[in-house]
Each structure stands twice: as C-alpha cells, then as structure tokens.
Amino acid sequence: MITTVSPTGSDTALLSAHAVTKSFTVDGRAVEVLHGVDLSIANGEFVTVMGPSGSGKSTLLYGLSGMDAVDAGTVRLDQVELTALTSDLLADHRREHMGFVFQQPTMLRDLGLLENIVLTSSLDRVGTPADRVSRAEELMRRAGIWDLRARMPAQVSGGQLQRAGICRALMRRPRIVFGDEPTGSLNRESAEQILDLLTELNRDGTTMLVVTHDVRVAARADRVVFMIDGRIVDELGLTGDAGPDLARVDAVIGRMRELGI
Template identity: 50%
Template sequence: MKKIVIGEKIVKSFGEGKEKTKVLDGVSVEIGAGEFVAVMGPSGSGKTTLMFCLSGMETINSGKVLFDGKDLTSFREDELADLRRRRMGFVFQQPTLLKNLNLLDNIILPAQKGNEKKASALTEKAKKLMEKMGLKGLEQRNITQVSGGQLQRAGICRALMSDPEIIYGDEPTGALNSRTAQEIMNILRDINNEGTALLLVTHDTKVAAQAQRVLFMRDGNIVKEQTLPGFDNSNLESRMNLITEEIRKTET
C-alpha cells in the first residue's frame, strides 16, 4: 500500500523555559492511501496535536513529516496552506461555518481561492455534494436554520470540494447524538470506500471500531496499534469490545 502520510520521530513542544511542555515525544506513524485510521487516548495524550502536525497545521520541533513523499517541514506557510486546500480535507467537532453566508456559499468559499474552475462549475459541484449528503433543498438556509447533523454534513461537503486524498477529522461526531453520529460515520465510511484516506481523532469506541486500524496514545507516544478485522455491522460490537480492552491495557 502506498503511504500518503509518514511521520518520523515527531517531537512537538509548547511554551518556553520552565513552562515548556513536550506534547509529542518522538512519534512515528504511517497512513496508507485509502486507509482509515483512528487515534484514541485520554485528554492531553497528544492526539489532536499529532493530527495537526501530520497535516502541516502545526510546525514540529524535530523529526519529519512527509505527504506523498514531500517533506512538509521544508514548505513555506503559503505552500502548506495551498497543499491543504488542494489535497487535504478537514472535519471538526464544530464546523467553522460563517454566519453571514448560506450553506451553499459556505461550502464553496474555501474552494474558490486559487481554483481555476468557474464559479458556476464550483456551484454545480457543491450542489451535487449537497444532494449526495442529503442536503438538497437547503442551499439557501443559513447555519442557524439547520440541525447539528446537517451542519456537519455541510462541513463534509466543504472538505470534499477539492477531491482530497485524505480527510483529517477531530472528534467529527463528538457534538452529535448517537443516531446522527452514526449517519455521519456512514458517510465518512462511504467516502473512505471510494478511496479517500481518513485519520479520525476520537474518544468514541464506536467511531474507532469502524476504522481499519486504531492508534492508542498516552503521554505523547503511540503505545499500541491495533489492526481490526474487516468491518460489517454484525461485528461492530466485538470490535468495540476489542478496543475497550486495549484502552484498559494502555491505561494500566
């Protein structure tokens, strides 16, 4: 399997002097093209920081981050921003949508910068994504006129506008009820099945149980890696139990 993202001995600290705190302590990780990887661990274990470092959203103190073979540590900030816009997608717990724009314009906006496609082509693509995500007819709604699940679907539409090779998600279902959370996971799994890699940070064993591989973090390190058997709804509970047991082991 081709490796789309490689992190080598990543060290990341915040603060200076006596206030300096090492959040990542020489972490190495690989994400294959089209792979679905979940990252779990207690608060403060470094999960989100790892995701930010792998995507180039955070600089690292030492080590290396490669995206499709290119060393992100050598990129200028504007080059990193362009790379993220063109080849990566991001889905967060709270979608960062603008209140003064409707759903359709929120989805289109990030894709407009540096995009040679005409506005009409971007609008058509956004509408097709909205229809695919069950948002048809909501194009002109503002963000206060839709549900949390619909906002998250809009955030996924926005992440897909550039046909990314990988989507990074930070607790993408964390603010949703269980039914809506599973609807979002079904969408993300469909996206993954179509070839887009996923790296999801989560506390939810049900979310992690739907991945192909789970990384368990503690104190800035990956302390365990678990490859899961092929997913179907009938083995979800057994996969959840396996993850719960691994969490118990890593916390003792």
C-alpha cells in the same frame, strides 16, 4: 522539496511521520507533548486515534497536517516532505490535498449552506463557478442535505451543519481528510450519519485520519492507534473483520481496558 524514499513508511504510505516532537511553552518553560512519534498511513486507509484527554491527539493531528509546525522529525505526504516546505508552499499543499473536519464547522452566518460550501474553493479559484456549484450540489445530495442548501447555518441542526462541513472539506477532492472529534458534539443518531458519510467517502478512496473519544467512531476504522502521554503505545488492526460493528466496538473497548485508557 521532493524526496524519493520515505525512511519509515512503506511505498504505499500516503502520510508518514518519523520521530516527530512538539513542545509548548508554559510559564516560560518548554513542555514536550509529542515525544518522537512514528506513524505511517497507507493510501486509502481509515485510521482513528484514541487516547486520554491531553495525550496529544490533536497536537499530533495538527502536526501531521502542517496546521501547526512540529519541533523536530519529518512528515511526508506522498513523496513531499511537508516539514521541509516554506509556510506558503505548505499552505498551498494543504488546500490542494487535505480536508479538515473539526468538532463544529465554522461557517459564515449570513451565507446559506451551499454558498458556505462553495466559498473556499471560490476564493482559491478552483474550476469554473458552475463546476464549483455542481460539485457542492453533488456532495450535498450525497450527504443528505440537498434540501437544506438555502438554509442559513443557524437554521440547521448540529449534525446537518457537520455534514455541510464535511461537504466543504471535500470540495477539492482531498487525498486525505483529517478529523478532530467530528462527532464530538453530536447526538448518537447524527453521529451515526456522519460516520456513515465518512465511511462511504473512505470506501471511495479518501484516506482518513480521525481523532476520537467515541469507540463507535474508532471501530469503523481499518486501524486504531492508541496514544498515551505523547506516545503511540499500541495499535489495533480491524481490517478484514467483516463482523458486525458491535464486535469491532468490543475489540476496541477490550484493547482500551488493557491499556488502562
């Protein structure tokens, strides 16, 4: 299903959501957790989503990426309406255009890091085996984990494993990377390395949508979107603010205080 114009997004929107709702059934009753969300993300933009626990951030991320179906509303990636695709086509679209980074990557424990990174694209038969290995090697070098390529997942730190997870997410050169608290289980130093990597990948053109509780992560974005009780209540643009990270962090904290988050 190809449509030509998105009613909510601008022409440059890569991802746009309009009037998205989502409910879960709890004890036989439908409880709505997303109450008609509109969001538009420009090509190349780095957007973070902040909000209290339970405000619907992960649900929104899953809905926008097609990992979970929404109840109503539309989601478009570029000109393709994801919410109108069959589940098979949606899965193809996800594999081809989207990367995912979660709090902790799930890796096969009996395969080395390089093999784990290559595995999914091998199953999808993308390029030749040699292409896949050289792409994985290039990414691992960039992520600073090249020397760990033969290590098993249990033999590296949480931060190193997360860097491998990001490499895996980037194997197919996704147009957009979705992150759900990618630094949530890391110490500060590892979190900074992950952030540097995500920032660098964004500078190279990968659009990012990252849910986080960490103001330092949020402050790296071009724009921070704030969610409360299943609604986007505010946003803070940081584009053009070439000041030090600390000033951006202060701006995010200030807005959170105003919103009572």
